[in-house]
Amino acid sequence: MNFIGQLKRSLAVTKKDLFVFYLKGPVLISGILMPSFLFIAFIVGRNLSLSFLIPGLLGMALFVTVSSIGPVVVQWETRMKTFERLVSAPIALWAIIFGLFITFFIFIISIILLGVEIISLSLVIGTIIAAFCFSSLGLLISAPPTDNPSNMMMISSMIKFPLLFISGIFVPISSMGKWKFISYISPLTYYTDLARYSIGGTNNFSPIVDLLALFGFSILFFISAVIWHKKSLTKRF
Amino acid sequence: MIKIYSIEVRDLTKKFNGFTAVDKISLVVKSGELFGLLGPNGAGKTTTIRMLTGIFKPTSGTALIGEYDIQKNPLEAKQLMGIVPEMANAYVDLSALRNLLLMGELYGIRKKERVKRAEYLLKLFGLYEKRNNKVKTFSKGMKQRLIVAMGLMNEPRLLFLDEPTAGLDVGSVRLIRKLIKEFNSKGITIILTTHNIEEANQLCDRVAIMNHGRIVAIDSPEKLKSTFQSTASIEVAFDKKVKAEELLFGDVVTETKKVGDKIRLYSKRTGEVIPMLVEYANSSGSKIISLNTLAPNLEDVFVKLTKE
Numbered sequence: 001m002n003f004i005g006q007l008k009r010s011l012a013v014t015k016k017d018l019f020v021f022y023l024k025g026p027v028l029i030s031g032i033l034m035p036s037f038l039f040i041a042f043i044v045g046r047n048l049s050l051s052f053l054i055p056g057l058l059g060m061a062l063f064v065t066v067s068s069i070g071p072v073v074v075q076w077e078t079r080m081k082t083f084e085r086l087v088s089a090p091i092a093l094w095a096i097i098f099g100l101f102i103t104f105f106i107f108i109i110s111i112i113l114l115g116v117e118i119i120s121l122s123l124v125i126g127t128i129i130a131a132f133c134f135s136s137l138g139l140l141i142s143a144p145p146t147d148n149p150s151n152m153m154m155i156s157s158m159i160k161f162p163l164l165f166i167s168g169i170f171v172p173i174s175s176m177g178k179w180k181f182i183s184y185i186s187p188l189t190y191y192t193d194l195a196r197y198s199i200g201g202t203n204n205f206s207p208i209v210d211l212l213a214l215f216g217f218s219i220l221f222f223i224s225a226v227i228w229h230k231k232s233l234t235k236r237f
Numbered sequence: 238m239i240k241i242y243s244i245e246v247r248d249l250t251k252k253f254n255g256f257t258a259v260d261k262i263s264l265v266v267k268s269g270e271l272f273g274l275l276g277p278n279g280a281g282k283t284t285t286i287r288m289l290t291g292i293f294k295p296t297s298g299t300a301l302i303g304e305y306d307i308q309k310n311p312l313e314a315k316q317l318m319g320i321v322p323e324m325a326n327a328y329v330d331l332s333a334l335r336n337l338l339l340m341g342e343l344y345g346i347r348k349k350e351r352v353k354r355a356e357y358l359l360k361l362f363g364l365y366e367k368r369n370n371k372v373k374t375f376s377k378g379m380k381q382r383l384i385v386a387m388g389l390m391n392e393p394r395l396l397f398l399d400e401p402t403a404g405l406d407v408g409s410v411r412l413i414r415k416l417i418k419e420f421n422s423k424g425i426t427i428i429l430t431t432h433n434i435e436e437a438n439q440l441c442d443r444v445a446i447m448n449h450g451r452i453v454a455i456d457s458p459e460k461l462k463s464t465f466q467s468t469a470s471i472e473v474a475f476d477k478k479v480k481a482e483e484l485l486f487g488d489v490v491t492e493t494k495k496v497g498d499k500i501r502l503y504s505k506r507t508g509e510v511i512p513m514l515v516e517y518a519n520s521s522g523s524k525i526i527s528l529n530t531l532a533p534n535l536e537d538v539f540v541k542l543t544k545e
Contacts, residue, residue: 005345012342020330081326085387088290088322089343090315234293 006095013086013099018106021073034064042170055195056169058127062108062134063188064160069107069138073100078147078236087233097139097229101222104135122207123198129214130191136221137187143228145235168192173204187217242301243268243395243426244289249298251284258284260450261298266428268394271421273437274430276447277543282430283323285447286399289428290320303394316344319393321385323400323430329373333364333383336372337390344391351390358386363412378409385413389420396420399430414440438535448543462533469507470531473514474499477523486513499527 039057077083086096108131141156165171167188173180183189194210197203205213244266251259259281266272276282287293289300291311300307305314327336334355341351359365362382372380381401388396398417402410417440421427431437437444438458445455454461473484481493481500489510492503504510507530518525 009343009345012339015342016328016331016339019335020328080329081322082328084292084322085320085326086343088292088315088320089340090312090345091343092312237287237292 006092007098009089009091010095010099010102013091013096014102014106017073017100017103021069021076021103022107024072024076038164049200054199055192058195059130059167059169059188059192060164062127062130062191063164065108065134069104072142072149072153073103074142075147075149075152078145079149084237093230093233094226097226100142101135101139104138105131108134123195126191126194126198126207126211126214129211129218130187130194133187133191133214133218133221136218136225139225140221140228143225143232145232147236163188168196168204187214190214190217241267243270243303244428245299245301246289247299249285249288249300250296251281251288251293252296257450259288259295262447262450262452264445264452264455266426268426269421269424271417271427271429271440271442273441273444274428274447275432275434275437275444275539280447280543281450282447283399284450286397286428286430290318290397291315316391317393318395318397319388319391321388321396321398321401323403327372327380327383327387330371332369332371333359333375334368336383337387340387340390346391354390354392358389361416362386378405381405382409382413385416393425395426395428397428397430400432401429402431402433402436434534434536434539444535446539446542453542454538458535461538462535464538469505469533470501470503470537471507471510471514472496472499472501472527472529472531474526474528475518475523476526477521479521479523484514484517486510486517489513501531 039060042056043053074083077086087093109127141152141159144152144155146152163186166176166183167186168176168183169188169192173183173189173193176183190205190210190213193204194207194214197207197210203210242265244264246262246264248261248263249259250257250261262281262285274282274285284293288295289302289307291307291314294308302314303317305317307314327333328339331339337355337358338351341355346354356365356368359368362385364379364383364386367375367379372383375383385398385401388398401417402413405413414436417427417429429437429441441458443455443457444461445452446461447453454464456464479500481495484490484493484500484502489506490502490504494501494503502510502514511528511530514525514528
């Protein structure tokens, strides 16, 4: 089976996902409404500069959105018994996963375009790599073989909220003292740092380190997701 | 060149955590055949189908779909087949037309051909008027017709139908059965899994009966019935209450069973049973209200073969 043919089928999966999942309640609630409220709660009554706020908003929008749609799509399909149809079609598992990946990617990019004006080239590149990274994370979160989206939402929240708090969005990394090292395990840290650098000129890491870290996390998440999905596939039925 | 066999299965086994769901089954399905897979719940039918359609990886054994090994060339093998899984599984948030077009895309069919084929199938399955309606507004029968149509989008050489008519209204059942026959007569090989034994009896060229993960019998419905001749029976009703055990005439009648207000007697020599029944009626002072001889049916064969 040729590669291009499989890629076209990935796009068919993406198209279907966009039609089916874009306006699903849980996706809208935990992908857009929840982070918006969280952010409003965070800024109201505090005298924070725009250059501190916008990177945080960017990072959160990217991160929360994908970690919300990720656990919905595959679990929903498993529950609706459409996943069996999908995997029995002549489309390789990697192509299905890649199709999902593009769905997440488009979702993220469209959220960014809706909400925020892109400010500099390094941020554009950073945003694209971060979108890759968080899409892969979404894939990874969607791998456990359950058919219950709300179970996965819970697990996803458990991962996502601690990461939000250690990534320098609400609390600057510099004020974390000896706990600073925890922030290094979050991919969101590097994106927020890059965004702060692009918008306000302040940073903890060099932009190259940020980009490399995001790239590294992307590869790690994507490969782990493919391996895990392969393992969990037969447990879905 | 079309191969003689559409499916060749050898020693196919599937174990789940030590439990053997399918145990070394071997079978061949000829091209153009309508093949039935029967068995009680948990017999291993769906697991077998899932291995043949590349969803489950067999623990051991091989399965050839056409010229392709489902494990070595899964995509090529899948390209040859259409699948109608057991549960209704169209995308309910998409329209009927979009569901069909999606299937077309997943099988790599060109756009023009895809649209043409989708419209043809929508008309054939009586869904054309509602093609742009979301599937969630469809009745169960309409949904199932759409799902069967989705399995036919890629013009498969081989079609797997897992319980295609379960729980449907008579109209949809008849339409689906009629179309199954039509597609089969056009040369599509069909593998039909069903609980409805009469359906298998009417439609299938050959059936395999599965139990506890093994194939316990495989033949044409008529041959299976004649092999298990002891299942021929007579149904008799008397004007008075008669105990079923009283009609166990020596070794002529092997089993008796009360069925509603009638008694069913199983025998290999039904011809000898009738005079015995008349004699019984005379001697006991009762009258025979009705008497029917029943040819062995596939259901009896099924029950006999799948009994614990």
